[in-house]
Every structure is written in structure tokens, then in C-alpha cells.
Amino acid sequence: MHATASPQQLDFAAIQALARADMAAVDALIRRRLASDVVLVNQIGEHIVAAGGKRLRPMLLLLAARALGHQGADAHQLAAVIEFIHTATLLHDDVVDESDLRRGRKTANALWGNAPSVLVGDFLYSRSFQLMVELDRVEVMRILADTTNAIAEGEVLQLLHVRNPDTDEPAYLRVIERKTAVLFAAATRLGALLAGADADAQQRLHDYGLNLGYAFQIADDVLDYSADESALGKHLGDDLAEGKATLPLIHAMAHSDAGTRGRLREIVENGEIDALPEVVAAIRAQGSLDYSLERARAYAQAAERALGAGPGNEAAAALRGLARYAVERGH
Numbered sequence: 001m002h003a004t005a006s007p008q009q010l011d012f013a014a015i016q017a018l019a020r021a022d023m024a025a026v027d028a029l030i031r032r033r034l035a036s037d038v039v040l041v042n043q044i045g046e047h048i049v050a051a052g053g054k055r056l057r058p059m060l061l062l063l064a065a066r067a068l069g070h071q072g073a074d075a076h077q078l079a080a081v082i083e084f085i086h087t088a089t090l091l092h093d094d095v096v097d098e099s100d101l102r103r104g105r106k107t108a109n110a111l112w113g114n115a116p117s118v119l120v121g122d123f124l125y126s127r128s129f130q131l132m133v134e135l136d137r138v139e140v141m142r143i144l145a146d147t148t149n150a151i152a153e154g155e156v157l158q159l160l161h162v163r164n165p166d167t168d169e170p171a172y173l174r175v176i177e178r179k180t181a182v183l184f185a186a187a188t189r190l191g192a193l194l195a196g197a198d199a200d201a202q203q204r205l206h207d208y209g210l211n212l213g214y215a216f217q218i219a220d221d222v223l224d225y226s227a228d229e230s231a232l233g234k235h236l237g238d239d240l241a242e243g244k245a246t247l248p249l250i251h252a253m254a255h256s257d258a259g260t261r262g263r264l265r266e267i268v269e270n271g272e273i274d275a276l277p278e279v280v281a282a283i284r285a286q287g288s289l290d291y292s293l294e295r296a297r298a299y300a301q302a303a304e305r306a307l308g309a310g311p312g313n314e315a316a317a318a319l320r321g322l323a324r325y326a327v328e329r330g331h
Contacts, residue, residue, distance in 0.1 A: 008312075009320035012329070015059075018318050022062045022071065023055060026079045033080065033127060044108045044120040048087055051105050056216070057187045058083045060322070064191025064205050066315035075194055077131055081144065082187050084128035089151055089179075091121035096155065097242045139193060147186040154178025163243035165265035169250055173214070181213025188212075188319075204306050208319065211303035216326040218296040221246035222289055225280055227331055241273040247295065249279060251288040296327045 010018065034045045058079035065075045091108055093099070095117050100110040109117040125148070132144055158175045161167045188209030192202040224239045225248050239246050245253070245268050253264045260282055267275045283289060300323040307319060 008317060009324060010314070010318045011321055012325045015063075015318040015321050015325070018314055019059050019062055022066075022076065022079075023059060025073075025076045026055075026058050026062070026083070029076055029080045030083060033084075033131060036123065040112070040116055041120055041123050044091075044112055044116060045087075045124065047105075047108055047111070048090060051102065055083065056322070057086050057183055060184060060209060060212075060319075061187040061191045063315045063318050063322075064188040064209075065194045066191075067313060067319060068192055068195035068197050068201065068205075070191075070195035072194075074135060075191065077135060078140065078190050078194065079187075081128045081131045082183065082190075084124045084131070085144070085148060085151070086183060088121040088124035088128070089155075089183075091117045091124070092155065095121075096159065097238070099238065099242075140190060143186055143190060143193070147182050150178045150182045154180075154182075158244070161245070163269050163271060165245060165253065165268040167245045167250060168254075169247065172245070172247055172250055176214060176217040177210075180217040181210045184213030184216070185209035204308060207306035208303045208323075211299045211306060212323055212326055215296045215299035215303060215323065218247055218292055218299065219327045219329065222248060222292045222296070223329075223331065225249075225283055226289055237273055237276040237279075240267070240276060240279060241271055243268060243271040247292045248283045248288040251291050252279075252283045252286045255286045255288070256282055293327065300324065300327050 016023075030049055031046075034042070034049060036042055036045075061079045061082055062071075062075055065071065090102065094102060094107040095109045095114045098109075099107050101107060107117075108120070128144075132141055154175055154177070158179060161171060161175065185206045186209070189202050189206040192205040197205070221239065224236065224246065227236065240249070249264065249268070253261050253268075256264065264279065264282055266272075267279060303323040303326075304320055307316060312320075
């Protein structure tokens with residue numbers, strides 16, 4: 001990282017302010033390239049893009065490139081690619097999970113049905129590949145092809161663990177590596193690649209993104225049992241309803257007495273959302289939220305370490321700040 005006088009890390013509001021102009025350019029590009037002469041594609045695409053969200057993945061690419069001295073149209077285009085890929089996975093996820101709420105709004109599948117949601121997800125995937133091909137860089141295409149393939153594997157792997165009470169922590173981590181962490185890692189590695197960074201710097205940014213992805217997802221899974229539902233923008237206990245044993249529940253099952261463990265296994269197998277208070281009580285009794293947050297913090301700290309020493313510039317401080325934010329956020 002370039003060493004200039006700047007804070008070691010920024011808070012999330014300052015990070016958003018730093019990235020605002022670049023993110024506005026990315027949003028404009030997303031809307032231009034979302035356009036299709038098929039009206040339903042526009043309607044569903046606009047619905048999910050307009051829902052906003054943190055746009056964390058494209059922001060990571062922009063900040064990684066900027067930390068290493070690069071800004072420009074190619075970074076905006078690749079950031080849009082990352083967001084298209086992420087948006088496609090959301091559309092597919094919501095169909096698979098039968099979700100009806102995301103970011104506080106009705107999901108596309110709840111409004112238009114499963115088939116249109118899947119097909120528009122496919123459109124977004126293919127549009128992302130059109131955008132990356134325009135940049136005509138084989139290494140960019142290789143990274144993103146490998147990443148999208150890993151994400152697809154992660155989706156299938158997660159499906160294999162649905163309503164499986166024997167899912168343990170290593171199995172859980174394998175799922176979230178592919179479902180979440182690999183796209184974070186691709187975003188930050190691509191930022192370094194655009195900046196012309198050497199192999200070592202690219203690897204450090206990849207390691208930062210991968211660890212940040214783990215931290216972000218584990219913290220997300222904690223929020224599913226502990227957040228304010230109106231702030232979270234989805235139903236509490238969604239993971240439980242979908243039969244997903246995430247880290248808080250995995251830890252609680254591993255450390256509860258035999259009777260409680262048997263009951264928790266039954267709840268997972270049946271996806272008993274009405275049993276959410278019972279599950280939360282067991283999770284709290286075993287300190288499983290604290291354990292999970294500590295695991296998330298360990299990954300966030302590993303992300304910061306991957307960036308290396310030194311104060312860095314403002315964009316590097318933003319990357320450090322995002323490592324803290326991933327764990328400390330309330331939604």
C-alpha cells in the first residue's frame with residue numbers, strides 16, 4: 001500500500017463518502033447495461049438493483065484498485081460485473097430458498113414467480129460475461145470464470161446440507177467459502193490486477209477479500225438470530241426455516257446436553273420456524289452468538305493482517321475499516 005498520512009481505518013459512513021463518486025459511476029453503468037428490449041428483464045432487474053443494499057462487493061474492487069493507485073472506467077466496468085454476478089446469485093438464492101423478503105422488499109420470485117426470476121438471473125450472469133469480455137483481459141476472465149464456477153458449487157453444496165443436523169463447522173465453512181468469500185476475494189484481487197500490482201500484492205488482496213468474506217457471512221448468520229428484524233430487511237430465523245444449520249446453531253448443538261441436542265436436531269430436520277424462540281434460547285445458553293462473533297472477528301483480523309503494515313492511504317484505511325464493519329454492523 002502507498003504510505004501517506006491518513007487514518008489507519010475509516011468508519012462505514014466515511015468509506016461510503018470516499019467511494020461515492022466511483023459508486024455513482026458504477027450504478028449508472030449498471031442501469032445502462034441492464035437494459036433489454038425484453039420488458040420483464042428490465043422490470044425484474046430494476047426491482048432488485050433499485051433495492052440497493054450496501055454494494056459492498058463492487059465497492060471492495062474500487063477501493064482495492066484505488067489503494068494501489070488506480071481509478072478509472074475499467075474499474076467501474078469490473079465493479080459492475082461483480083454486482084451483476086452477485087445480483088444473479090440473489091435471484092437464484094431466493095428461488096431455491098423460497099424467500100419472500102429481501103432488503104425489506106418483496107423478492108422477485110414472490111412478485112413475478114420462480115421461472116422469470118431464474119431466467120433473469122441467467123440474463124444477469126450472461127450480461128456480466130459480456131461486460132468482462134469487452135475488457136479483453138484473459139486473466140480477468142479466468143478469475144471470474146473460476147469464481148462463478150465456485151459459487152455454483154457452493155449453491156449445490158449448501159443444498160446438500162439443507163435439513164442436515166450433522167452439518168459441522170468445517171462443512172459450514174466450506175459452503176460459505178464458495179457462496180460468499182470467493183466473490184469478495186475476486187473483487188479485491190481484480191482491483192489489484194487492474195492497478196498493475198505484482199503477484200504478491202494480488203495475493204495479499206485476495207487473502208484480505210477471502211477472510212473478509214468469511215467474517216461478513218458469519219456475522220450475517222449471527223444477525224439472523226439476533227438482529228432487529230426491521231433493520232435486517234428480512235425475517236429473523238430465515239436460515240432455520242430453510243433448514244440451514246449455520247454456525248450459532250451448529251455450536252449450540254455441539255455443546256448442548258443430549259436432550260436439547262436431540263430437540264435441536266429435530267427442529268433442523270423439520271425446518272420448524274415456530275421453534276425459533278426455543279432455538280434462540282439454546283444458542284444463548286451455550287454462548288453460541290459470542291463464539292460465532294469471535295470466529296468472525298478472527299477472520300476480520302486475518303483480513304487486516306493480509307493488507308500488511310503501514311498507515312496506507314485513505315482507500316487502504318477504508319479496507320481496514322470494512323474489516324471492522326463486517327463484524328460490528330447491525331444489519
